[in-house]
Amino acid sequence: MRTPLLFTSCIAFFITACSSSIPYEEREEIRQSIDDESEQLIEELAEVYPEIHAQLEEAEGYATGVMSNIKVPLVGGGTGIGAVYSNVDDSTTYIDLYRYDVGAGLGLSSYRMISILDTPENLEKFSKGFSEPSWGTDWNISTSGIETEKLYYLEDSEIPTYLVFESSASAVGSARLMSVSVNEELTETGVGNAKFANHESTTEKSSPQWDRPLPFFAQDVVDKGFSLPLPFGISILYAETKQDMTITNLEAGMSFIDSEQTTVPINSVTFDNNYSHSKTPQLKIDAWIFPFMNVFATVGKVNGMAHVEFESDGSVANHIADNSLRCNPLFPGAEPGKNCDALSKATGWGPKGLDVDLDGWNYTIGATFAAGWNDYFLAIPASVSYVDMKNARAEELVISVSPRIGKQIPLKGMSSVDVYVGVSYLDSNLTINGEHYINNIPSLEGEHIDYKIEQENIDKWMGLVGASYNFNRSWAIQAEYGQNGSDKRQFVSSLTHRF
Template identity: 25%
Template sequence: MIALDDTAWVSLVVPPTPVQEVAAAPEGGPTPPDAEQSVVPAAPASDAPVPPPEPVSKGLRLPFGRDRALARGYELPRTAGLSILLVGNHQKLDAGDLAVAIGTPAGVAGRTLTPVPFVTTDQIKAHNHVVEFKADVWLFPYLNLFASIGRTNGGMDIAVNIDLTGLLPPVLCRPPADCSRDLRFHAEIDNTTLTFGGMVSYGAEDWFAALLASRTLSMSSRDRSDITSTDAGLRVGPRLKLPSNSRLALYGGVNYVDLDTTVEGSLSGEVRDPAGAPLTLRYRTSLHNPWKWSGLVGANFEFARRWNLQAEQVFGKGGDRTVVSASVRF
């Protein structure tokens, strides 16, 4: 699960008006004879030589349309950038489609997982931190594309109550035996993440707005399904001029996250049958985030149009996310 990421924008400035130099008229008095001989009659304006055309670059110049944007007075950011991001996530999730297999440690491995229809979810929390490296490029003056690779570490705690009546032999689940169990699952998270996305941005001299969307694939290094998530956000705020050719942007907005994943694992020694014998439980459950919308606030410090430092906090009923990043542009 990734966060995104650096906020960028373009600034609108008014191009300076060109200044025309006017030659001073010569002072009165006779013209020296040799000066008269050196005078060359001026050619008519219609016959003035046409200056040669300016050389045109044959290389690929990004962003596309930059010359037109500069001619209209837009200040464009540097074309490409490299960033490092540190992200901390805490998220609340819901579970569904729980399936388990229970038996002895030697016999449970080959058993088919059986769906458990009666499940009460007490608590599901995911917590992880991400170190991510990102590269981006301005394809058009208003469109930035980016890709990143990162490493996610953390865990997922799941507490549920399930009815084992259909999973244990009937003789063990007859009254007064209680076949309901409170189970706690813990799934370690050790994933490699790949993120691809884009951002549409526009700004004036003292404000900006940016709309961002990305897709993240989190590939597990364990025997577990991969995780995919979709992230989108809107950021709007003022840009403040500071000394030494620097700027500070303060912004707020909204964020949307859609996560869908499947977690698999096993528990040994924590599950026992009504007679007290230890059992091993294999499980599989799907997880999703029921609270997809949240608010955000952040700040971005830009120095010399090359260096950026950013901090962002996402908060809501579904959890929170903290992002700190540093980037350099070329």
């Protein structure tokens, strides 16, 4: 039997392999080491438990692993790596092992294990990955040897498990969470660490097998050396945008002149210092339909305001009075009266500022076209958004295209940082309906002008920078900032889960 020092060195090697991105050219060597470790463990156990060979042959499969644990008075944990060998289809799935402890006690242990997967359910669970809480105590072992207790409880049912401890351990009353996850790189599923399809293979020896429903044609690009992200995603986003706007197509009408309150085009009103400022939390879902094409949809709540400043020389009122049938004494049923006289003699008003509340819902559909090469990537998201404001007082159509180029920087374990720069094209068209109450004409106090205007953003292009921190293949946070001078600014942040 090997010495504890030798086995401790193996654990350090395996843990290092399990906690970092593994290059293609190193994977076969690591897989072979795990397989050799498993065979060696079986032979060692067979010297004490000869029946283990029959158990392994009759079972659906078995799982092996090496673990290293540490326990302090209240918390503890461990990591390891192993493999699941299926007797059903002779496949091998390489796995990462994690354990988290809460409870009284002290301890430091390292051990090897074999779990007999005697049911199809247990084989599938270990092959797909799982997390299970449990309660129990650790064994007290003072020297290297084989633990006499062969049942180890990971869930409600008992899974026969052989353990070989390489160092002493002691803990009592520990609540545990045991987690098993597929090591995508060693198993070669084609799933990578990058957010986009990333070409990283430099050898023809690898043969990943993509077994997920999406994207279509995934196996074709995986065979060419690309790794792919997990196909589905759900995100929580927050976007804040402020931009200057230009006003066009003003229409206005007098509520007391036209009983139907219709508006007519007006060309005699000038506008200045117009902008919109919106804040939008959103929920996003997405899927990689093709290896280089992701489609997404979002829904969000819009809060903000549109600021409009305008002034008139009086011709807006003159125009309405001159063209209103009610002000024409030759028209049957006309009521010229003092309102028409006041309007025809109006001298206008100075600058007026209106703040229109933007309160409604945002709906977006779009697609991202992206690909990577050795951790560099190019991504081009394009989307169309419709904003439906509450009470139908404003509605907006937004078209956006944001090409960006960046690089993924690997960190410890499965974590990484993406940094990128790019440009954004955003075309926003906002239609606002509202009223302006008249206060400077005594005879018209309390009356109002109905109006309709269209706003369009002035600066459609802006530069942007962004970064995301990827905790692992499943979780990431992102922040992005864009600006064009002092007139246009945008900030976007998100939390994403992929599966």
